Amino acid sequence: MQGTVRVSSGRARGFQFFGFAGTATTSQVDCTRFYPHHPTLGRARFRAVSSPRASSSAAVPYRTIAVDPAVIPLGSAVYVPQARGVMIPVRNGVIRHDGWFVASDVGGGVRGHTIDFFVGTTRTSPFAFAKGRRGDRFVAYVVEDASIARALAKQRSIEASLALLAQH
Template sequence: MTNAIGREASVQTPDDGCSIGGDQRRRSGVLGAIAAVMRSGASLFVDLIARFTQGIRLLAPLVLGTACTASDAVEIAPAVQAVPPAPAPPEETGPRRVGQFSITFYYVIGEDEVSPRKPLQLAANDNRNGENRNGGERSDEDRNASDSDADDGDAELASISPDLVTLYAGGGGCEPIAEVSKEFAAQLAMQGTGKLNDGRIINVFGACRCSRNPCFKVTQARWGTAGNGRSLQPFRTVAVDPKVVKLGSLLYVPLLDGRPMPGRRPWGGFVHDGCVVADDTGGGIVGKRMDLFVGRKSYLTGLGKSGTGGSHAWAKRAQVFDGASLCERKGRVVRRKSGAI
């Protein structure tokens, strides 16, 4: 029995996996499979990281605008604050500004508008109605004194008559034009144009070699002529400094625009549109000063009524613009262009 039992004990049963050794082998196989999967996953993950890094290296030069290759290190520059470009200067619209001017006025001075300065009369012959200086009857002594003074009458009359000066024509001939009072001659030289008592219009000619300066010229123009030879136009012609404004230029003066002009049509009696023409010059017109021709002295007075307190202070500061795009001259007529402003 003993041998039988021993033989039974030595008989090995087949390994169905349920034994202890089978369990160990099964666990080892599972762990090996897991390890293989992990190694494969890690390899895939490392490969994915490598591909992602390579992609960044390839795209970085395109994004950053550099010349880096895939083997270069990617260096990201710090952000730079963008500076907006300076705004372009605004385009000028409307007429070009010439500047700020002071406006003065001039006109045709009439000989009859200037009162000559008369010297005081001597009182020696102030004995009228047979009375002496004390109001009583004239004595024989007074009569004799009066008779003795009769010869001095011409000298006394000469002393109370105005001082006269001769105006000469320029151009070389020094022909006399007229004899006028010193006061009128002074006003004529200042205004540049005058009207004699006989109706003739004369203009300043300029310096000459005659015995009296300046010389003058007789003109057929109703209001006289400007420095460039054109006829003067009331409220349209201005005298300027040719170093500042080119002669013949059309100008626009907003200060005049809408202001009523004195006088009667066609020379006055209208609402100004601001357009004038620089046809004249003057010895006292220097820099940004403008002399507006107003025609007559009475028109100057009427123009002052449009200012505060009847003065011309409103014209001391006036903006002046190039009037080429706003104004036009057709013959003797200066006006605003149709549809301008």
């Protein structure tokens, strides 16, 4: 699990944001009545954050990554060779990933040379090289071509950003 939740603060137009902070060994709340196929859902822990994301753009599944901004500047285009060719599920079937990502989130537990790949609501990540296991290693290049980062950041879907990048 990853991401941020928005909870009404009880005030007019007021919300508080909480970011995923890990899982515990015991459940904090029993959600099995609502989510019977996810018995571990209540083990998720969240912490208060000041905003829903590090940037104002929406997270795009299979394109947005969370980084430590001291290592990879926010807004950077990042190329991960191992992601190139990975089959990504989309509305009308599957597409091959091009290996490009945009660093536009800071994540809850992203520190140092760690990258968190946003995969939306899918149950499993298609990126076998980055399953969050201690010791997982992969190469990532920060590409200093601002036009690529801008093109990636303004797209609302992986399909749209693949089409735009094909023009570069």
